[in-house]
Amino acid sequence: MSDLPVVFNEIELSDGRKLGMAQLNAPKALNALSLTMIEQLLPQLTQWATDETIAAVWLEGHGDKAFCAGGDIVELYRSMTEINGQGDPAQSNPYAERFFATEYRLDYLIHTFPKPFIVWGNGIVMGGGMGLFAGANCRVVTEHSRLAMPEITIGLYPDVGGSWFLNRMPGRCGLFLGLTGAQMNAADALFVGLADRFIAHEHRAAVIEALQGLTWGGSDAACVQQVMRQFEQQSHAQKPDSTVQAHYETIQQLTDADSALGRVQKITAYAGEDPWLKRAAETLSRGSTTSMLLIQAQLQRCLHNSLVQVFQQELNLSIQCALKGEFSEGIRALLIDKDRRPRWHYATAEQVEDGWIDGFFAPLWPQNPLSDLAPMQVKDRLTQHNNKIQESTR
Ligand code: QUE
Numbered sequence: 001m002s003d004l005p006v007v008f009n010e011i012e013l014s015d016g017r018k019l020g021m022a023q024l025n026a027p028k029a030l031n032a033l034s035l036t037m038i039e040q041l042l043p044q045l046t047q048w049a050t051d052e053t054i055a056a057v058w059l060e061g062h063g064d065k066a067f068c069a070g071g072d073i074v075e076l077y078r079s080m081t082e083i084n085g086q087g088d089p090a091q092s093n094p095y096a097e098r099f100f101a102t103e104y105r106l107d108y109l110i111h112t113f114p115k116p117f118i119v120w121g122n123g124i125v126m127g128g129g130m131g132l133f134a135g136a137n138c139r140v141v142t143e144h145s146r147l148a149m150p151e152i153t154i155g156l157y158p159d160v161g162g163s164w165f166l167n168r169m170p171g172r173c174g175l176f177l178g179l180t181g182a183q184m185n186a187a188d189a190l191f192v193g194l195a196d197r198f199i200a201h202e203h204r205a206a207v208i209e210a211l212q213g214l215t216w217g218g219s220d221a222a223c224v225q226q227v228m229r230q231f232e233q234q235s236h237a238q239k240p241d242s243t244v245q246a247h248y249e250t251i252q253q254l255t256d257a258d259s260a261l262g263r264v265q266k267i268t269a270y271a272g273e274d275p276w277l278k279r280a281a282e283t284l285s286r287g288s289t290t291s292m293l294l295i296q297a298q299l300q301r302c303l304h305n306s307l308v309q310v311f312q313q314e315l316n317l318s319i320q321c322a323l324k325g326e327f328s329e330g331i332r333a334l335l336i337d338k339d340r341r342p343r344w345h346y347a348t349a350e351q352v353e354d355g356w357i358d359g360f361f362a363p364l365w366p367q368n369p370l371s372d373l374a375p376m377q378v379k380d381r382l383t384q385h386n387n388k389i390q391e392s393t394r
């Protein structure tokens with residue numbers, strides 16, 4: 001097996017074109033996204049996007065445990081402490097800027113990818129992994145899928161497009177999932193619109209073979225869907241029930257309050273016996289008091305923003321989080337010292353001052369580093385289209 005952090009392959013299809021395959025290859029770290037992985041993925045996926053010999057892309061993780069469990073936050077911790085940490089609060093963090101800006105560029109490319117983009121979301125799909133998953137146009141979940149945005153635990157907020165996709169879930173499910181880091185299964189992901197197909201994991205190799213053997217013609221997207229539909233139909237028996245759907249009314253009640261603080265109080269006061277809701281309430285109550293309010297402010301601010309604006313705003317907010325100390329304290333407690341006793345900036349959500357939260361939204365740059373973000377150029381799409389017509393009339 002290869003030692004490269006992302007393994008790329010191009011496998012031949014029956015019409016002479018190829019399927020571009022990318023495998024995250026850090027199974028011991030649950031395929032957590034490192035800057036190296038991001039910087040390999042971005043140029044290769046960009047090339048595949050315009051390469052006419054590539055019909056579709058397949059993204060997966062090595063091993064059975066995880067597609068991708070998050071970002072390489074230990075390396076971010078180093079950038080926040082060893083380099084900047086002594087003395088005055090840091091004014092900038094070039095490593096974090098490079099990490100988040102490139103990660104969001106990659107996430108955005110997947111959201112706007114001009115051909116079928118299949119993500120095999122088996123096992124853990126969390127944080128940074130959700131960023132790679134949520135934007136794809138063919139998102140597969142399996143009986144092992146566990147999806148979550150658990151950033152409240154580490155003093156961050158649901159980034160990687162979370163400010164976009166949480167706002168697009170039924171009712172206040174996105175707010176609840178973002179505040180509590182609650183885990184979703186495959187059926188939950190389908191219910192909240194985060195996944196497109198349920199396919200049992202045992203079919204993975206057969207799905208790839210079916211794509212290889214497929215008689216491609218007409219729309220590539222429709223060809224891919226035909227294969228996916230066929231395997232989804234064979235997987236029905238293994239599909240779990242949706243926990244989120246079962247608790248929908250409770251989620252609506254627990255999040256129905258007049259203020260951000262009121263919603264935190266209502267969820268954490270949950271006194272029922274359901275283990276999933278109990279765990280959600282506990283994760284929130286132990287989470288960063290700053291994140292509790294930051295998450296709600298961010299979702300509100302992003303409600304009517306474009307996807308480009310959302311990634312630009314997330315970049316600003318993530319770097320502010322990297323500068324203000326709550327994020328590094330969360331990583332320290334969870335992954336560095338492993339004492340699981342973070343000393344949050346404020347002991348309770350009631351004590352958090354408005355000015356502290358407002359400060360996270362202060363623009364860091366006269367021009368956002370993602371100000372050039374745009375879908376693939378119209379002329380590139382036109383070139384693709386014309387090549388296709390030429391080919392079909394040949
Ligand atoms: C909350 C989080 C993260 C987390 C745990 C939480 C997160 C993240 C990781 C993670 C996972 C696997 C790794 C790694 C980090 O864990 O964002 O280095 O190998 O990336 O409770 O937000």
